[in-house]
Amino acid sequence: MFTKILKQILLVSLLFFSAGIIISALLALVPDIYVQDTILNRVINNFNTYITFDYNDIQFGNFSLWEVILSRSIVSLYIISTTVFLIFLTGIPFGYYISYKKHSSFIQIINKIVCALSSVPILIWALLFNYIFFSLFQKSPEYDTINNESTFWKYVIFLLPPFTVMIGDGILADVIRRMKEETDKILNEDYIKVLHARGLSTNKHVFHALLPVIGSVFSDKISYLIGGIVVVEYVYNWKGLGWGILNAITRAGTKNYDFVLGASMVLVAVILIVYLINEIITILSDPRLRDN
């Protein structure tokens, strides 16, 4: 078991290393009139920064780059973790429930409505929420206005970006569909049928069988979630890593490719950590993998 986990850790490290090389190379190709170096030198410089993680010397205003990346990471990680939590609270139980209530037309209609609403892109949802907030409540859902609001609206504005990421780009619909399919499959297994026939509760066994599925759902969706938070941060003006990357790429005069490199690596690290957790859960929950 430990060797398998070690193998996965090694694979993740290798992927992290290769991701750094690819991003260093891509950043070196970005045309910049302020940099006179050749592309090869730029690749080497970027790679050096990436290998040594030497962000303390690079200044970003009054702060070192490490401090800036850390402060921005907190914002982005809040949105990612809250989105995952919201999906865990809504999408997974709903997918599980509709598999049980297969013959209820009411539940199926709700499922179709949720899936149709979920297929609307994140950008469109974010702009529609902006419109709804301003037209109905005369409030701006942007982060800057949070200090002027009452406690209730503060909570609403805090939850709006994760909720937008969850509901947009078909993420929720995919999670529901996947959970429904997997629960269907498990409910059709012989051992579950035997438990049903003997009048015993199946919840514990179904949940145990669904655990690796939940892990793989999050592992598959995490890169989409991170793509979504970049858009959401920009629309709602949350100064996270995505907002920082966009500013560093687009604004003339403040182009900062070291920040892009560092921020990208934090996002890649989040994806790889979720991947690793999923693999460990799979190994631990499957007795054939765990014992052999």
Place this chain on the structure above:
Amino acid sequence: MRKSFHVTEQNQQKQVFNIFNTKYIEFFLGTIILIILILGNILVYFKQDTLMKIDVRNQPPHLQFLQKILYKPPELNIQYQEKNNQQMSLFDNWFNVDEGNLFELIHVPIGMEIDKEKKKLIWRPNKNQKGKTIIKLKIHPGKEKKAVINSRPHFTAIIGDLYHFNIKYRLVKTNEKDINTIIEFPITVSEKIHPLGTDGMGRDVISCILFGTKWTIIPGLIVIFVSISLGTTFGGYAGYYGGIKNQFLSLITNLFAIFPSLLIIFLTAAIFNFNIYLIMIAVGLITFPRVAVGVKNKVLSLKKRQFIEAAQELGLSDSEILWKDIIWYNSRNLMITNITHSFIFAILIEVTLSYLQLGVQGKSNSWGNLLQHGKDQLYYGEYWLVLIPVIAVLISITGFYLLGDGINKLFFIKKEH
């Protein structure tokens, strides 16, 4: 004879019913939306700048019911002459409603007349009055009363037409003494009718939406060309032959899986200096592993079927079996799904990139540019600049989904079964 007649009648009924079947409706709606997009492209290509109508800036949609949904001027607060000169919004709750009928004009354009009995302003604007004018009315509600305006008026007027502007207000009781209320509302006078209004630069929103179609079809075609051709080739070979080709495909898929695709697209946008066509090639390269995996799985599932084994026994070449029997005859529904999904992905990426100022640059009106501009105007109560492009994006996405589904259900799925 009677029996056969009865059967044909039943068949006819079945056929009539089938016309209203969802697959026909899906195909019909999807085709109409695709045709509109293509026509928009052709119009933009041939007419270029003459298509763009320019008029008074930030003019709300012409129709009153659209104005009510899409326009709420935030500056239209009723000003009360109170001790502290406080402003109060329209949305407070009031009580004890009475009718009032005393008001006078403070500032109106030349030629506007007042009908006090019917509470109307009558006006026929002339050519010199083109643009935006503010009308100010003063209401004397009497002692211990306040005037409240119910509607949110922003009138649009066309030069030469006669207009009756209804002024509706109500009076509510208050503890304060004599209070005069000043009501302000804007009127935009224009030469041309703009059913969906104009933007901050005075451009007709319908023209802008038509111009935006330019950035839907061609970027979509580029993504389809790159992703479908590469995806089908890689997926087909990896599925049919396996070995190194399969390992190479899984390596690429794993590598792309660890990057958020939007992040890579941002970097490529910066590399290609925000050239949307080159960015779309990169988008095609990023999406092709997903297409390839789908094709590979399909090929793997079909490879073990008897008709493929029979074809191999007959001595047909591998490439003929792969491209003709597996992909052309039995994977067309997958291809159609992939094509529609790639098209939708291309539209969304283009809109998102243009919104984030990484896509279409300059004066060109992408729907993303319109949304970017419209979001700033949202806080001035001009909602049409956000909602109309949003509706355009949603309609085009839905159209492609419907078209893909309709084509699959009409032509391919039944035949394959």
